[in-house]
Amino acid sequence: MQDSPDLGDRGDAVCVVGAGASGLTAIKNLREQGFAVDCYERETSVGGAWNWRHDRSPVYAGTYLVSSRPLTEFPDFPMPDTWPDYPHHQQVLEYLERYARHFGLGEHIWYGMEVVSIVPVADGRWDVTIRSTGGGSSRVQRYAAVVIANGHNWAPVQPEIPGDFLGQVIHSSAYKDPARLRGKRVLVIGGGNTGCDLAVEAAQHADQVWHSTRRGYWFAPKYVGSRPADQLANERAPSWLRRRRNRRVAADLTRWGMPAPEHTPFESNPVVNGLLPHYLGHGRIMPVPDVTGWDGTEVTLADGRIIEPQLVITATGYRPRFDFAAPELLDADEHGRPDLHLHTFARRHPTLAVVGLVQPDSGLFPIAHWQSVAVARWLKLRARDPEKATAVQREESERPLESWSRRKVVPTRRYWFEVGHVDYLRAVESLLNRMESVK
Amino acid sequence: MSEILRFQDWSDPVPAGDREVVSRLPEEDDGERPPLLFVPGMGHGGWAFTEHWLAHAASRGWPSHAVTPRPGGDLRAQAHDVVQTAAALPRQTVLIGHGTGARVVARALGRYPARAAVLVSPVLDGWAALGAALRGNPAGTIPALFGGPLRFSAKQLFGPGLPAEQAQAHLERIGARPRAELFGRDALPEPVGGPPTLVVGSPDDRVVRRPELDKAAARYGGAPLLFPGMGHYLMLETSWQEPIDAILDWLGKQTPAR
The missing domain is CATH 3.50.50.60 (FAD/NAD(P)-binding domain)
Structure with missing residues (x-):
């Protein structure tokens, strides 16, 4: 058998x-x-x-x-x-x-x-x-x-933007190397961890950087003093105290024109990026609102402004x-x-x-x-x-x-x-x- | 305490430290046998294993390593050093601890799924060991209670079979200033991954007495493997080969080639 x-x-x-x-x-x-x-x-x-x-x-x-x-x-x-x-x-x-x-x-x-x-x-x-x-x-x-x-x-999720854009558009998943950014005017779309990281990369390598975000988020730095911020946030403590600590390190970036978060800091996980405020504060990143359309070399923003990036990176998630x-x-x-x-x-x-x-x-x-x-x-x-x-x-x-x-x-x-x-x-x-x- | 919510490890990780690793590798490693990692207890370093056991285990085909945890590290730091060393080895590792090193291994077993574990003359309950030391060698033990060094006598640590001059030479290398937590009595973590665990000792050990060996073995679900006539330092005695051969035979059965 x-x-x-x-x-x-x-x-x-x-x-x-x-x-x-x-x-x-x-x-x-x-x-x-x-x-x-x-x-x-x-x-x-x-x-x-x-x-x-x-x-x-x-x-x-x-x-x-x-x-x-x-x-x-x-x-x-x-x-x-x-x-x-x-x-x-x-x-x-x-x-x-x-x-x-x-x-x-x-x-x-x-x-x-x-x-x-x-x-x-x-x-x-x-x-x-x-x-x-x-x-x-x-x-x-x-x-x-x-x-x-x-x-x-x-x-990858691609944003649906009406019109035809003649410049380069890539999703963040296709972005591999900063050589791509050098000497260019770059628009980064998306306010998540990747979008913010790429806006910072662009600030370090590109000629000019716009960062378009639709919603506001809370931001946490990677370090508080010399300690990784997440280690500080995970000290044993009652949840109200941990919330208060998170509240204290979390920042909204409305001062530089980013949208205000629609929730309190502990209702969602913050974007972890200590360098974004740095480059916003040095004028290397220009925050802009949502993209409403594009035509030829021009990109139209929700506030009616028109910008002319050569490269658009969509960090719009998966x-x-x-x-x-x-x-x-x-x-x-x-x-x-x-x-x-x-x-x-x-x-x-x-x-x-x-x-x-x-x-x-x-x-x-x-x-x-x-x-x-x-x-x-x-x-x-x-x-x-x-x-x-x-x-x-x-x-x-x-x-x-x-x-x-x-x-x-x-x-x-x-x-x-x-x-x-x-x-x-x-x-x-x-x-x-x-x-x-x-x- | 929760084994999943590790606030201390998350917020205050053990920093990198100096740990010394000595290795003896078999001439031909077919990769069938898991590496052995020996962990010394208080008062001696990896050298206690390089005397005889390491080379012998290697000659029988087991890649063998001994780690000396960072000097002055507390129990948590020592267990960290053991887990770090084990995780750096290429395959799932067998942890073998002696004396208070067995306590370090017991802690490490809560953090690392060892292939198997061997606790040799384990000091798991420091209070019992302290009682035994006070009875057997009061003059050498009492100063340690007040922060002084712990002094051992040859009679306390070794069996009658070991020649006096060898015992004396070993004694000169063994010196301990016990740290309180090594003598704790706190609950030991549940070993992750459920490794087979063996307790080895001697009924004539004057540091870890027979009832302690039975208790330790029962904690890990078995009976102790006993070598009458030997002292606390099984790996330094004249008859050092017997226990290591028995350990390797047991390991051979517990970790069949996959």
Whole structure:
């Protein structure tokens, strides 16, 4: 008799989509809980967004972390303590490569393979269709669970601006190197972390810089005195005191003509950029309002002004894409926004989870780590003790949304997945304790 | 205390420090075996392992390293040094701590998913160790209670098998000014990743008595592996080979080639 009648049935194995930071920590933590793992990665190496060789990587030569080392590293695999407070993107990639090597994750990754569809079948199992990135024939494998870690910073969103512009327009994801800015008049559109970083880069290299922002944001510096500002903000303290501290370092830049924020400083994560006020204050960056149209070489602004940039960089963000999953699997709305418990667990499919789909006020890696620990423990509990898993699920369904998610005053894509890392981790911790206590 | 909300690590990270790492590597490393990282306790450095154990483990095919944590570091800084050293090694590492070094390892296990852990003559409960020292060597121990150095006697640390002049030579290199936190009694963290853990010791150890060994082993879910007739410093005794061979045999079983 054959042991395994169907070669495509991988039994209790879990499928992980993507081998970036989130996928790597998902593999590690699933393995730690005893699961066999097949991870599919469309590129030929690990690192996802942090691997500048990947065509979907958004990093550019001057990308540095905006959260400091202790708030960015995996909680069980520290970055070298000799590294700077805010490592460069190449160091981050080196760190991820070392993480993968250290825990022997490479042998569970299938490179150059893309997941093209996931379909639920009986008993919470999944049929996963895989194809090599270049195309070619596909095959179907059956898994006990699917963990999606495909990242959310790779599908650029382009602003819709009426008219035809004859100058150069690039999305920030295509910006790689300051040589592109030299000797040019540059317009940067977008007030997020990337937009502000690029406005500063342009201030350092270009001839003239306009920075167009639609909404106002709060800004936090990278340093307060000689200490990384996020370390100062994360001293143990009651939440009202932490808020007050954040309030004290957060700045709005209305003095230089930037729009006023529509929310209080602790309602959303600030943009971390200490140099933007510096260059605004030295007159190197000219803040301008929204772009309403363009024609030929001219760009029209909301206040009626007309400017003539040679290069426009749109730092207008990314949208999450799950082309391989039907929208209802993730309860995605018509804008493509998935609705997941703790931004992680599919509400109607207990064996489907997403790791790394959050925007915390800390680094993402620690969040992705604890998410994948929770996912791995959940899958194990469900397999070992379905009754208790049901009890945990019932308790979890009563967890108030506002305890872990920031209900945004401004309903834009930018805030879809925003969380405060302390509140969020507290919720994940209590889920882990619930699973522990029913052991 | 929460193991997830780490305000202290977030807001006040341990700064980089001087740690010394000594390595003995097998002539041919096929990459099948996890690296071993030995952690000395109070009063001695990595040299206690380079005497015999490091080279022996390497000769049996295990890449072996010993770290001497920063001088004067507290327990948190020492555990940090151990985790940093382990994370810098190419593969998931086995942590092996001796004496108060076992306490450092126990702390490090809450921060790093070791491949396996071995606690050798572990001083996990400092109060019990202090009691034993006061009984066995009051004159050398009492000054330490008032901030003075801790003086050991050969009889206290070594078994009767070790020649007197060797014991004396070792004693001259061992000097400790104990720090309060190494003698704490606080709860040890739950090891992350659930590594298999072995407790090794001697029933004739005058620093860590038999009941302490049993307690330590029970904490990590097992029974201690005992080597009667030896003292506290298993790795410096004449019969040093027995315990390290037993440890390596155990590790071989616990970490099968993948």
